[in-house]
Amino acid sequence: MAVSAPPWTELPRDLTANILRRLGVVDILENAQKVCTTWRTVCKDPAMWRVIDIRHDDYPHRMDLDIMCRRAVDRSQGQLIDIHMEGFADSETLLYVCRRSRNLRRLSLACCDDISGKALTKAVKKLPQLEELHLIIMLDVLARHVKTIGKSCPMLKSFTLNLPGEKPIYSKYALAIAKSMPNLCHLQLFANFMKNDGLQALLDGCPHLESLDIRQCHRVDLSGDLGKRCSQQIKNLRLPLDSVDDYRWDTGPPPYDIHSFRDFYESSSSDDLWC
Amino acid sequence: MVTTDEKGPLTAKKKSVIIRSCDGDEFLVSESAAVLSTSLKKILEEKEDRLIHLSDIDNKTLAMVIAYLSTHADDGLSDDLKRSFDQEFVSGKEFDVLKYLVLATDTLQVTCLCYTVAKKMADIMKNKLVEWVRREFDIQNDYTPEAEAEIRRLDAWAWDDRQLEDD
Numbered sequence: 001m002a003v004s005a006p007p008w009t010e011l012p013r014d015l016t017a018n019i020l021r022r023l024g025v026v027d028i029l030e031n032a033q034k035v036c037t038t039w040r041t042v043c044k045d046p047a048m049w050r051v052i053d054i055r056h057d058d059y060p061h062r063m064d065l066d067i068m069c070r071r072a073v074d075r076s077q078g079q080l081i082d083i084h085m086e087g088f089a090d091s092e093t094l095l096y097v098c099r100r101s102r103n104l105r106r107l108s109l110a111c112c113d114d115i116s117g118k119a120l121t122k123a124v125k126k127l128p129q130l131e132e133l134h135l136i137i138m139l140d141v142l143a144r145h146v147k148t149i150g151k152s153c154p155m156l157k158s159f160t161l162n163l164p165g166e167k168p169i170y171s172k173y174a175l176a177i178a179k180s181m182p183n184l185c186h187l188q189l190f191a192n193f194m195k196n197d198g199l200q201a202l203l204d205g206c207p208h209l210e211s212l213d214i215r216q217c218h219r220v221d222l223s224g225d226l227g228k229r230c231s232q233q234i235k236n237l238r239l240p241l242d243s244v245d246d247y248r249w250d251t252g253p254p255p256y257d258i259h260s261f262r263d264f265y266e267s268s269s270s271d272d273l274w275c
Numbered sequence: 276m277v278t279t280d281e282k283g284p285l286t287a288k289k290k291s292v293i294i295r296s297c298d299g300d301e302f303l304v305s306e307s308a309a310v311l312s313t314s315l316k317k318i319l320e321e322k323e324d325r326l327i328h329l330s331d332i333d334n335k336t337l338a339m340v341i342a343y344l345s346t347h348a349d350d351g352l353s354d355d356l357k358r359s360f361d362q363e364f365v366s367g368k369e370f371d372v373l374k375y376l377v378l379a380t381d382t383l384q385v386t387c388l389c390y391t392v393a394k395k396m397a398d399i400m401k402n403k404l405v406e407w408v409r410r411e412f413d414i415q416n417d418y419t420p421e422a423e424a425e426i427r428r429l430d431a432w433a434w435d436d437r438q439l440e441d442d
Contacts (some may be wrong), residue, residue, distance in 0.1 A: 019397055
């Protein structure tokens, strides 16, 4: 005797939610909730909207992702704890999200060129519980913004900063982090122009650091005591020349700068160079 | 009928359990595999009996779940191999089979498999129109025409906002 499976609409509600949740914001709002009244009820539950992840690349032809995002946040009714916005959000949308999400623990922004550093600092002030902040390929984030963010989010434990085309202002960002984020446990500072003084300040200013990823930070010199200190203090360390194969974002300029070029020229005979 | 799991007859040293499906088929499963299911683990902790009867899981579905549990309990397999087994496991299965599976994993509390199957089901539904989902999942449209019109009105926001901006 085979058991007959119950109709879709009679699956346990949690199970239906478990499946529909994985569809993502756009598919839920556009399709799933319109299928039947049972699914609509499931999709209206704020618990469905605790995690929001919207990426422009998944919907390259849609121009209304910012509005979708706002509707998803409305539905969460303040229960949102984790949001990733990629390639669509502007300052207004970010502020809209943050004003309505006091419980947010994790904010991740990637390739949002229209979010200003000023709006970002204003937005995170609304997030007293924020523990994780990831800023990836954001054009307008300055060192002083980083410092203000650190001061506004005392619970911050995990921070990622990968800025494109950053000007060589050396260790400013690292110093801002060291001064304002004393409780960090995890830090990724990708392809940053910091020098040894910046790294030194990070080790001093963030004593709880367990993991540190400074891949592509080619201006730090880890051959001396600083390198030793890093490997002693940090449990999980990723070094400037470590593989970036598992890194999905732009990996920055090639691993040399003017100094290593000069070393290269000075140490090579002309024969070596041209043969 | 007693069917052993994929690894063949169990050695005397290893503890094993017999699990019976609702249609009476019995499966011999190593205890290390069975306890990957939170529900089975609880049952085994509470009673001495090595025979567990599952009144709402049929033999085909149970065989699949047990194959999954046995693979994941095998210490000799690398995590990569287990991951590719998971991918294989859900690929090409029909909706109804997935539905039985997701229900069974929910009952047995096999969180990882429940996640994998739910993800597969969502992937199938992704980017499909409402009508397609209704047809393929055999779901009746129980909206009244008024309710449907109301939803259309409420969901017109995206379009309206765009128009305002264009103006």
